Amino acid sequence: MKQFLQGIKDGSPIGIGYFSVSFTFGLAAVASGLGWWEALLVSMMNMTSAGQFAGITVMAAAGSYLEMAVSQFVINLRYALMSISLSQKVDSRFGAAKKLVLGFANTDEIFAVAMSREGEVNSRYFAGLAVLPYLGWTSGTLAGAVCGNILPKQISDALGLAIYGMFIAIIVPAMKKEAKILKMVILAVVLSCCIYYIPLFRGISQGFAIIICAVAASAVGALCFPMEEEKEKDGQEDT
Amino acid sequence: MESGNFRIYLLVMFGVTYLIRVLPFVAFHKKIENRYVRSFLAYIPYTVLGAMTFPAVLYATGSPVTAIAGVAAAFAAAWRGKGLFAVAVCASITAFAVSLIPGL
Numbered sequence: 001m002k003q004f005l006q007g008i009k010d011g012s013p014i015g016i017g018y019f020s021v022s023f024t025f026g027l028a029a030v031a032s033g034l035g036w037w038e039a040l041l042v043s044m045m046n047m048t049s050a051g052q053f054a055g056i057t058v059m060a061a062a063g064s065y066l067e068m069a070v071s072q073f074v075i076n077l078r079y080a081l082m083s084i085s086l087s088q089k090v091d092s093r094f095g096a097a098k099k100l101v102l103g104f105a106n107t108d109e110i111f112a113v114a115m116s117r118e119g120e121v122n123s124r125y126f127a128g129l130a131v132l133p134y135l136g137w138t139s140g141t142l143a144g145a146v147c148g149n150i151l152p153k154q155i156s157d158a159l160g161l162a163i164y165g166m167f168i169a170i171i172v173p174a175m176k177k178e179a180k181i182l183k184m185v186i187l188a189v190v191l192s193c194c195i196y197y198i199p200l201f202r203g204i205s206q207g208f209a210i211i212i213c214a215v216a217a218s219a220v221g222a223l224c225f226p227m228e229e230e231k232e233k234d235g236q237e238d239t
Numbered sequence: 240m241e242s243g244n245f246r247i248y249l250l251v252m253f254g255v256t257y258l259i260r261v262l263p264f265v266a267f268h269k270k271i272e273n274r275y276v277r278s279f280l281a282y283i284p285y286t287v288l289g290a291m292t293f294p295a296v297l298y299a300t301g302s303p304v305t306a307i308a309g310v311a312a313a314f315a316a317a318w319r320g321k322g323l324f325a326v327a328v329c330a331s332i333t334a335f336a337v338s339l340i341p342g343l
Contacts, residue, residue: 013324020327038245045253050291055252062244065251072255078287079260085280087267096265103261108291109323112284157300158335161309164296165323165330167288168310172317174285181285188286189293196294206295213290218282226278 007128010117013166014109015132019140020162025052026144027156032060036145043141047107047134049163050206051075075207078214082111091120098123105130112170180225188217300334309334 022043029039034056046052054075058068083106087099102123110129114121148156175182191213195201204212271277300306312333316326 013322013327016324017327020331034245038249041249042252045249046256048256051252051256055248059245059248065247068248068251069255072252073259076256076259079256080263081280081283082287083260083262083264084267085283087264088271088277088280096268099265100261103264104257106260106264108284108288112288113323115281115284154335154338157302157305158309158331158338160299160301161296161306161313161330161334162327164292164299164310165313165327167292168313168330169317169321169323169326171285171288171292172314173320176318181282184282185285185289188289192290193294210287210290214283214286217286217289218279221282221286222275222279226274227281 001124003122003124004128007125008131009128010113011110011129011132014113014129015134015136017109017162017166018133018136019143020159021049021166022137022140023144023148024156024159025049026141026146027148027151028053029056029141030145030148032056034059034145036142039145040138040142043138047105047137048076048079054207071205071207074205074211077207077211078108079106081211081214082106082108086111086114086121089115089121090126091122094121094123094126102126102130105134107133109133109166109170116170116174180221180227183225184217184221187220188213191216300338302338305334305337308337 025043026036026039029042029052030036034042039056042052042055046055051072054071055068058071083103086106105126110126110133114126114129117125171185175185192209195204195209195212201209271280296310297303297306300309309330313326313330316329321329
């Protein structure tokens with residue numbers, strides 16, 4: 001129970017952040033022709049920002065189901081990497097049944113917070129961590145879909161930065177602590193800018209670009225600056 | 240939109256996203272011992288977020304000036320140890336404040 005509550009506490013800033021991000025999703029979904037309940041269903045069943053924005057774009061353009069599947073696959077493939085990382089971080093009692101349910105909640109931010117925790121992560125902590133982000137994500141979508149268009153454009157534009165603010169809040173403390181993380185993040189950013197701005201790479205979709213940059217930078221990091229073997233921390237697991 | 244279409248779109252989205260997240264999570268249940276693979280996986284969260292943030296964030300507000308101001312504020316807040324939500328609010332408020340400056 002203590003672990004679950006700790007998870008809730010650690011998840012609360014993500015939940016509030018998700019509310020503002022999904023608010024803009026609800027706004028965009030209704031603007032693209034979905035009903036408010038359709039926007040809400042998309043958020044309830046996916047909980048992924050980039051994938052959902054791409055999804056409503058495909059729907060609005062009446063794209064094929066294959067196009068939908070491929071765009072979701074490419075944009076969300078990074079989650080496969082994250083799930084492998086997370087599988088190495090959870091304790092041995094985090095069984096397959098729990099993974100089938102809780103794996104759904106492995107978003108960029110929940111993953112990053114779980115990974116930055118000392119020692120192993122158990123299922124109660126992870127479940128607690130997921131609760132408020134899920135509520136924030138779905139209720140924000142509903143709020144954006146229902147009352148989004150009364151918001152001035154400057155405010156909805158400014159809200160578009162909220163998700164990146166959360167990303168920065170996760171990266172910066174890790175960069176401060178480990179110079180090699182700083183170097184690899186800079187490498188990933190440089191690669192990402194190259195793909196974005198060099199005309200030769202124009203055909204690469206955003207989802208693939210993220211995967212290429214993250215895999216290349218992490219591989220360089222692993223080869224040139226492998227992490228020290230972490231010592232197993234005691235006292236994390238008892239509840 | 241026709242509701243039948245919407246349901247299929249939704250199922251496709253859900254199926255792909257869910258399987259991508261859950262299959263690798265369930266499939267890897269042993270600890271990977273290799274130090275290089277472990278290091279690779281340890282770098283992943285930060286390199287993914289870095290690549291997702293830049294350069295996309297510069298175009299997130301419709302104006303690079305307000306976006307850069309928001310990013311700078313977010314870095315400053317995160318550097319001073321502020322949490323996720325505080326940093327996100329800093330970024331949004333700064334971008335909003337800058338967007339009020341006439342002539343931008």
